[in-house]
Amino acid sequence: MNLKKEFLVLYDEDEDYVQSFTSYVNSLSNATFSVAGFTNYENLINHISKQKDTVIILPEPLLEERCEELSDRQLIILGDENYKGIYNDLEVVFKYQSGDDIIREISRICSEKSSINMRFLSGRRRDD
Secondary structure, three states: OOOOOEEEEEEOOOHHHHHHHHHHHHHOOOOOEEEEEEOOHHHHHHHHHHOOOEEEEEEHHHHHHHHHHHOOOEEEEEEOOOOOEEEOOEEEEEOOOOHHHHHHHHHHHHHHHOOOOOOOOOOOOOOO
């Protein structure tokens, strides 16, 4: 069975996090994702204007700043300890958990939402 590869874009001001996450995901040979990372908003907008089927991953504070420009995109919010569970009727994935756990949550949400064209967020923090 050939699964559709999801195109993810990570936008965050933390350059180390962006580099670590994108390198990790892109190094996985069996990943169903391809990830591009950005710390500059204009570069993000330029990239997603060319790639329409992109899921954008970003922290909640950056969504608040840019919500109008991203309102027509599928979104996954990376939350810290202040943003767990649901945010604006959407789920939040904990930013500082293992890469495997983040990928698992993104995979679950993308597979559930793949046929629905709507904005969404992903996951829950695992406390194990």
